[in-house]
Amino acid sequence: MKLILKFNLVFVVVFLAGLAAAGYVSWTLLQKNAREEVVQNARLVMETALSTRAYTSNQLRPLLETQMKYTFLPQTVPAYSATEVLNGLRKNFPEYRYKEAVLNPTNPKNRPTDWEADIVNQFRNGPERAEIIGERDTQTGGAFYIARPIKITNAPCLVCHSTVDAAPKTMIDKYGPANGFGWKLNEIVGAQIVAIPTAVPLERANRAYQTFMISLTAVFVVIAVALNLMLYFTVIRPVTTLSRLADQVSLGNMDVPEFTVKRGDEIGVLAESFSRMRKSLVEAMKMLEG
Numbered sequence: 678m679k680l681i682l683k684f685n686l687v688f689v690v691v692f693l694a695g696l697a698a699a700g701y702v703s704w705t706l707l708q709k710n711a712r713e714e715v716v717q718n719a720r721l722v723m724e725t726a727l728s729t730r731a732y733t734s735n736q737l738r739p740l741l742e743t744q745m746k747y748t749f750l751p752q753t754v755p756a757y758s759a760t761e762v763l764n765g766l767r768k769n770f771p772e773y774r775y776k777e778a779v780l781n782p783t784n785p786k787n788r789p790t791d792w793e794a795d796i797v798n799q800f801r802n803g804p805e806r807a808e809i810i811g812e813r814d815t816q817t818g819g820a821f822y823i824a825r826p827i828k829i830t831n832a833p834c835l836v837c838h839s840t841v842d843a844a845p846k847t848m849i850d851k852y853g854p855a856n857g858f859g860w861k862l863n864e865i866v867g868a869q870i871v872a873i874p875t876a877v878p879l880e881r882a883n884r885a886y887q888t889f890m891i892s893l894t895a896v897f898v899v900i901a902v903a904l905n906l907m908l909y910f911t912v913i914r915p916v917t918t919l920s921r922l923a924d925q926v927s928l929g930n931m932d933v934p935e936f937t938v939k940r941g942d943e944i945g946v947l948a949e950s951f952s953r954m955r956k957s958l959v960e961a962m963k964m965l966e967g
Contacts, residue, residue: 681905681913688904692897696890703889711882712821712875716810719823719873722763726775726869729762730755734831749847756787756827759869772817772874777827779867783838783848783857787867797868800826804865818876827867829860915944919951926955 738753751757756777763775778789780797789797796809809824829835837844838860860866939945 680916681908684908685901685905688901692901696893696897699893700886700890704886707882707886708879711878714878715821715873715875716823719821719871722766722773722775722871722873723823723825723869725766726759726763726871729759733758745845745847747847749845749851751784751851757784760786772820772877774820774870774872776870777867778870779827779857781856781859781866783852785856789867793868793870796824796870797826797865800824800865800868809868812875815872815874818874819879820872821875822870822872824868824870826865827869828865829862832862835860835862911942912944915948919948922955923951926958 733755741750741753744750745753760775760777767773777787778793778797779787782788799809800806812819812821837848838857841854841858
């Protein structure tokens with residue numbers, strides 16, 4: 678096997694091993710970063726909802742209490758405000774979902790689906806849980822979700838949700854007396870659920886991975902071509918020429934031209950040694966002939 682074939686065989690093995698290692702590390706990091714991005718976005722949406730609820734409860738509702746005696750304004754309900762604000766977000770990001778799923782809601786829009794009801798029941802069965810995180814398949818692809826319990830910790834909330842008699846008449850006129858009552862203090866009645874699609878960041882991570890691997894392969898190919906050219910011109914060609922001259926000398930042909938290489942490396946030293954050997958053989962042949 679020729680030297681250049683051995684070199685390329687070793688280079689290919691090293692290249693494939695390096696490419697596999699780099700591919701595994703980069704894939705793992707890109708997938709991890711994509712999922713961290715999804716989690717961060719979900720938490721940002723959740724914190725936006727919490728801030729909206731706090732603003733509605735602490736600042737907006739007190740300003741509208743007088744009007745509430747004559748007309749029920751859903752804008753004073755923290756859950757309604759948070760949902761409406763994040764519905765505005767969905768105009769630009771339609772895949773994002775926010776819902777305050779309640780088992781016995783006043784507003785029918787807040788009634789949970791089956792998987793949302795399962796999350797609420799998990800909170801009710803484990804009141805110590807502050808958060809549930811998971812992934813689920815949807816019709817549009819995978820989705821990451823984060824959920825937090827809705828717990829009645831504020832006694833004034835029970836004015837609207839304890840009994841029909843205690844609830845404001847304006848609210849009864851709007852939603853009726855059938856739903857949203859019987860809540861108790863410190864009871865978990867629902868869950869705030871944020872769902873974020875995972876397809877977009879994962880697809881972006883896949884494109885980045887493909888670009889990285891193609892670029893890395895191109896770099897290795899360029900390096901392989903450069904190393905092969907260097908190996909050929911600095912080692913293979915001079916050694917091949919020297920080998921051919923040595924073969925001629927071994928057959929008794931002393932008229933071969935001299936091989937001179939002005940280099941300070943091992944090839945240059947080998948060429949000088951060959952020249953000295955050739956001269957010694959010529960002189961020895963002359964002495965024998967004389």
